Amino acid sequence: MTALSLRGIRKSFGAVEVIKGIDLDIDSGEFVVFVGPSGCGKSTLLRIISGLEQATSGDTVFDEEVVNDHTPFERGVAMVFQSYALYPHMTVAENLGFPLKLAKADPQEIAAKVKAAADILQLGPLLDRKPDQLSGGQKQRVAMGRTIVRSPRIFLFDEPLSNLDADLRIEMRLEIEKLHKRLDATMIYVTHDQVEAMTLADRIVVLRDGSVEQMGPPLDLYENPVNTFVASFLGSPRINFLNVELLDSDASSCKLLLADGSHVTAPFSAGTASVGEKMKLGVRPEDLSASGGDFSIPFRMEIHERLGPTSYLYGRSGADSIVAEYRERGAVTPATLTTLGVNSAHAHLFDANGLSVRNRQERVS
Amino acid sequence: MRGQKRFAWLMAAPSILAMVALGIVPLVWMVWTAFQSFSPNPRIPPRFSGLDNLGNLVGDPQFVGSLKITILVLIAALILQLVLGFILALALYSIKRARGLVVSLILIPTAIAPIVAGIVWWMLFNTRFGAINSVLFQWFGIDPVNWTIEMPTAYIAIVVAVVWQWTPFVAVILLGGLTTIPRDTLDAARIDGATAWQRLRYIVLPLMRPFFLVVGLLMIIEIVRLYELPFYITQGGPGNQTVVAGVFLFKLAFSFFDLGRASMMSVFLVIALSMIAALYMRLVADHKNKGASG
Numbered sequence: 001m002t003a004l005s006l007r008g009i010r011k012s013f014g015a016v017e018v019i020k021g022i023d024l025d026i027d028s029g030e031f032v033v034f035v036g037p038s039g040c041g042k043s044t045l046l047r048i049i050s051g052l053e054q055a056t057s058g059d060t061v062f063d064e065e066v067v068n069d070h071t072p073f074e075r076g077v078a079m080v081f082q083s084y085a086l087y088p089h090m091t092v093a094e095n096l097g098f099p100l101k102l103a104k105a106d107p108q109e110i111a112a113k114v115k116a117a118a119d120i121l122q123l124g125p126l127l128d129r130k131p132d133q134l135s136g137g138q139k140q141r142v143a144m145g146r147t148i149v150r151s152p153r154i155f156l157f158d159e160p161l162s163n164l165d166a167d168l169r170i171e172m173r174l175e176i177e178k179l180h181k182r183l184d185a186t187m188i189y190v191t192h193d194q195v196e197a198m199t200l201a202d203r204i205v206v207l208r209d210g211s212v213e214q215m216g217p218p219l220d221l222y223e224n225p226v227n228t229f230v231a232s233f234l235g236s237p238r239i240n241f242l243n244v245e246l247l248d249s250d251a252s253s254c255k256l257l258l259a260d261g262s263h264v265t266a267p268f269s270a271g272t273a274s275v276g277e278k279m280k281l282g283v284r285p286e287d288l289s290a291s292g293g294d295f296s297i298p299f300r301m302e303i304h305e306r307l308g309p310t311s312y313l314y315g316r317s318g319a320d321s322i323v324a325e326y327r328e329r330g331a332v333t334p335a336t337l338t339t340l341g342v343n344s345a346h347a348h349l350f351d352a353n354g355l356s357v358r359n360r361q362e363r364v365s
Numbered sequence: 366m367r368g369q370k371r372f373a374w375l376m377a378a379p380s381i382l383a384m385v386a387l388g389i390v391p392l393v394w395m396v397w398t399a400f401q402s403f404s405p406n407p408r409i410p411p412r413f414s415g416l417d418n419l420g421n422l423v424g425d426p427q428f429v430g431s432l433k434i435t436i437l438v439l440i441a442a443l444i445l446q447l448v449l450g451f452i453l454a455l456a457l458y459s460i461k462r463a464r465g466l467v468v469s470l471i472l473i474p475t476a477i478a479p480i481v482a483g484i485v486w487w488m489l490f491n492t493r494f495g496a497i498n499s500v501l502f503q504w505f506g507i508d509p510v511n512w513t514i515e516m517p518t519a520y521i522a523i524v525v526a527v528v529w530q531w532t533p534f535v536a537v538i539l540l541g542g543l544t545t546i547p548r549d550t551l552d553a554a555r556i557d558g559a560t561a562w563q564r565l566r567y568i569v570l571p572l573m574r575p576f577f578l579v580v581g582l583l584m585i586i587e588i589v590r591l592y593e594l595p596f597y598i599t600q601g602g603p604g605n606q607t608v609v610a611g612v613f614l615f616k617l618a619f620s621f622f623d624l625g626r627a628s629m630m631s632v633f634l635v636i637a638l639s640m641i642a643a644l645y646m647r648l649v650a651d652h653k654n655k656g657a658s659g
Binding site (some may be wrong): 050052071072073077078079081082083084085086087088089098099102103146150 | 571
């Protein structure tokens with residue numbers, strides 16, 4: 001188990017700076033997930049941690065030791081790739097044992113460690129097969145097994161589940177979670193899938209354009225996003241943004257002008273925002289309801305999507321498109337539903353720059 | 366249905382006819398000729414002579430000599446082509462910009478007609494006014510070497526020319542192979558602790574095996590039927606010591622007009638080539654697990 005620190009990491013490819021100064025401390029045994037859209041630098045950051053890529057400046061520190069010049073092997077990292085990156089000409093057993101063979105380990109020791117890893121991941125019956133005789137999920141298991149045999153200091157996962165179908169993805173996600181519990185190892189996981197991030201992470205690091213937007217435990221980020229980017233990245237379906245104008249604000253409430261001209265009074269402060277400012281009101285689909293709520297917004301329903309226990313209502317509020325979760329069983333028509341109630345305790349107000357107005361009233365518990 | 370079938374045959378007929386006329390008829394005729402005895406007098410018709418042609422060939426020291434020198438050229442040239450070709454391929458692989466342009470330039474030797482290459486190398490190796498002797502003399506003070514008229518330099522000259530002509534082609538095929546190896550696989554090996562040499566030995570070379578197989582087979586075929594380069598560079602000399610199989614075959618057919626023996630030698634070469642190819646495939650393809658367990 002190893003703690004990791006990144007200090008002022010920057011990385012440029014030619015004139016393009018892809019990592020723009022990242023500072024990050026990861027505790028020993030922590031499961032940290034890097035999320036962000038394609039091109040945000042999350043994979044590059046992982047490759048810098050692994051030692052496959054050199055940072056242009058800044059330090060990578062493993063347990064107080066600067067490892068900038070260490071090879072991936074010297075750092076003692078193991079990595080699972082999106083493409084699995086198994087050696088196609090070797091059997092499963094040889095794939096698992098390859099790092100040990102390179103380290104000139106005793107064949108008996110290799111066999112024992114390969115067997116132990118195979119047992120953990122139920123790879124026993126597959127040991128003599130070649131990768132092209134394995135299914136996607138099995139390949140993924142082998143790739144994970146190859147990381148285990150090394151007993152690495154840090155496990156790195158680069159979008160490991162992206163090539164799997166939905167069922168397997170859930171299964172392997174649980175597998176990775178079990179592995180983390182079992183090994184109690186430091187793991188860093190890169191994904192663009194917010195569900196994986198929410199379910200796996202002790203802590204999520206949201207990246208955009210090579211900078212950290214926000215980091216913290218999944219629910220913290222979900223409940224208190226610092227800006228519209230983080231708010232819209234986490235949660236599915238995505239958070240709704242209503243374009244509003246601030247009419248009035250005091251310490252405990254604010255008056256907002258909705259796009260359709262109606263006013264609402266929300267029970268939280270707009271902080272330092274000035275009257276007349278164009279703002280965005282962020283409300284998650286589950287905080288909208290057909291009845292109740294602290295205030296209502298107009299709603300013109302377009303589609304009712306039934307998923308079983310819950311269903312989603314798609315429509316518009318003024319010019320803003322809206323998704324609302326609908327938990328009741330009965331049918332709903334545009335005629336019967338013309339407003340949605342907002343649970344304001346979980347609503348977020350963002351200023352013109354997309355930054356959260358943090359001085360909200362304390363959440364009513 | 367019948368009409369459709371007939372139409373299909375009709376459409377295929379031209380290519381079938383061309384194949385039969387240009388491929389199968391000459392082949393059958395060659396095999397037939399191989400068992401006939403031809404008189405130098407064209408007015409006397411050939412007569413069936415059984416295996417006489419083969420017996421004559423095997424008893425002919427020139428025939429045996431031509432096979433020997435062909436095998437010597439084959440071994441040296443094939444090894445050099447594969448080794449140098451692979452090194453060249455690795456070098457090309459590390460070029461990031463304008464690789465296509467470099468590859469096109471490098472392929473020029475292969476694109477040149479062998480007969481032109483033969484004449485060029487003959488001039489380069491010329492004892493009195495060849496560029497090679499001139500460079501050796503001016504830079505290293507080495508006295509003129511009788512490259513093409515002495516052994517083993519004549520042999521070396523042929524090997525050099527063959528390697529020069531075909532190594533770029535080998536390199537390009539192997540470069541194609543290198544580009545099929547995923548970066549992730551090589552990265553995984555780095556993480557597993559493989560040094561550059563170990564990555565080459567355990568990952569790259571095993572994955573390149575099919576490419577070595579294909580390009581090696583092509584080169585074997587190319588060298589066994591080698592004709593223009595030695596014909597122009599050494600004219601078979603000194604004596605008959607560099608009369609490779611292709612040159613000897615040409616002599617049999619068009620200098621001695623012994624069509625029977627020439628055909629028999631062709632049949633022999635086809636069979637020998639198949640056997641060499643089979644042997645090579647065993648050598649390269651049968652070691653499937655060597656890279657991993659060896």
